[in-house]
Amino acid sequence: MxxxxxxxxxxxxxxxxxxxxxxxxxxxxxxxxxxxxxxxxxxxxxxxxxxxxxxxxxxxxxxxxxxxxxxxxxxxxxxxxxxxxxxxxxxxxxxxxxxxxxxxxxxxxxxxxxxxxxxxxxxxxxxHLKTFLGYNFLYGLICILSIMFTQRRLFKHWKILIQLEMWASRQAKDDNFKFFISSEKYHLVNTIRKLNNQRIEAKKSGQEIDHLIRSQAFLDQVTGLGNRRYFDNRLEALLQEEGEVRGAVFFINFATLDKLKNLQGKKATAYYVKNYANLLIPYLDDTQQSIVARLTYSEFAILIPFVDAKIVEKVASELIDKSQRLALPFGLDQTTSCYIGVKMFDQTETSFHILAETDLALRAAQLQGPSSWFMYEANYLPESEVKGSVRWRISLEKALKSRHFLLDLKPVNTFTGKVEQFDATLKMIDEQQNLIAACIFMPMARKSGMIAEIDKLALELALEELAQLETTPISVRLHIDSLLNRDFDLWLVRFLKQNSTMMPRVIIEISEFELTNNVKQIRQLLKIVKRYNGNVMVSQVGLYVVDLSYLNLLSVDSLKLHPSISGLLQNKYENQLFIKSLVGVANTQKQKVIATGIESESQIKKLKHLGVDCFQRN
Incomplete structure (x- = not known):
């Protein structure tokens, strides 16, 4: 009203x-x-x-x-x-x-x-009729002139109230809508402006605190990469995921940094530390959820899930080549600059066992003399599971043509037991009728340029599922490759128009890392989603160390924590502190916080105490 x-x-x-x-x-x-x-x-x-x-x-x-x-x-x-x-x-x-x-x-x-x-x-x-008519005409004229004069006198004040209500109406729909009333004559306007500024500052402060907690707990202060705690959390969370889990860990020792530190000191060497960190950043991949971390002064680590031996060999060789070509001070021997130890693992192994064997592989590489790499177990994957890019492309094309994909729905519950929503995970049915998880085929779909078509199919499958459900919403992951594709954007707008009645039950899910790096490019598209009453959820919150400034640019309904944060909170105070700060930020913007990777009742009690809204079990 x-x-x-x-x-x-x-x-x-x-x-x-x-x-x-x-x-x-x-x-x-x-x-x-x-x-x-x-x-x-x-x-x-x-x-x-x-x-x-x-x-x-x-x-x-x-x-x-x-x-x-x-x-x-x-x-x-x-x-x-x-x-x-x-x-x-x-x-x-x-x-x-x-x-x-x-x-x-x-x-x-x-x-x-x-x-x-x-x-x-x-x-x-x-x-006396003329007398009455003349009097009433004069009376009506005086009334009209009085109303016009009064309205003219009042309108310059009234329009401020209209503008104030217009702002309130827009702000109710868009929490980031700017307070545009410039007048400073009125106490009401000044007070609302002051309160709104305080609200914005509190929100920014909460985001800054959240980023500070992330950076202090999980970030290397020199390079901006993750630290040892960050790396350990991600590895443990990966091993606790459902289904077949495998991957590779790289320990990289850039020995030249130790020599430079001894010659010039830490401050003088910081430039080369940052340069080498920049060389490793391209190996960050949100689709595959690969991460890069700095473990010690000269040692770095890369975790790449669901990778085969051929790609491991390619990555290791690339790192050796790039390290030897990095610009260094004159007189330093570049042939002995880089050593890499690699360990391929599956979920039957513990994180301690994996890290210990990766370290042994690194020591073996260092014993070889010149820059080299060593894999602890070279023939880890069975040959049947290793597919080249061409074979993957053929398999994906066949699956798309025959719609051999299905959605695996996992419930998200409130603490009262109610199912708040279903998270849809896409799985592919291969030629042998085996189910292949998205984390395995999506990196290959990206290389083949087929992610947009797969995301379209995922939305269509979600509508089919919604037709069978009564009221429960379904979240569907859309990838940045699709959202930055103009053809996909036009298709998505048509999809929203054609299915506008179903959109309140559709949750568009996008990862925090992709959103942070592309928020300005996809901001308008997500606004269109909201215009058709669709919901937006940011997932994998906490997987990478980023700030929450994207919340100031678009309207988000919920934030879904990465399992490495919420699934490992029992004995990790920094994870609890991070969740608490995130809940504080989310409450100011009326957003739900969803925890994932939950396995025990004690975790559920802790999450409830921290103020989390919903949770998802493994």
């Missing part, structure tokens, strides 16, 4: 009641006054005519006497503005009524002994 409209209608109706009351009152007073004058004049005329009546009493009835009497009355009639006509009648002449009132005239019968006198007066309205 708009306050300005309610107030305007109230003021106008009140003004109308006042004008109507004054109209009735003033016209009543005018009528009483003019009627009093009219009646007084009538009485005067009747007094004059009564003399003729007295004369008629002493005159015998005859035609001559009647004519004489009529002439006397006619003379009085001509002298009066009130009398229209008069007629002397014999007593024997019949008269229908003693009084006949009309709009133009009023007739009266004066009865005498020998003659009766019929007199026709001008009516009250015939005499």
């Amino acid at each position: 708009q306050l300005t409209k309610v107030l305007y209608r109230g003021l106008m109706s009140s003004a109308g009641y006042i004008i109507l009351s004054l109209f009735i009152f003033t016209n009543s007073v005018l009528f009483i006054a003019l009627n009093s004058v009219y009646q007084s004049n009538i009485k005067q005329q009747l007094a004059l005519l009564s003399a003729s009546t007295q004369i008629s009493n002493s005159v015998l009835p005859s035609p001559t006497n009647k004519t004489t009497l009529q002439n006397q009355v006619a003379k009085l009639t001509n002298q009066s503005d009130f009398i229209i006509s008069s007629l002397v009648r014999d007593k024997s002449e019949a008269y229908a009524a003693s009084m006949d009132s009309k709009f133009n005239s009023t007739s009266l019968l004066i009865i005498g002994e020998n003659y009766n006198l019929e007199v026709q007066f001008r009516s009250f309205w015939r005499i």
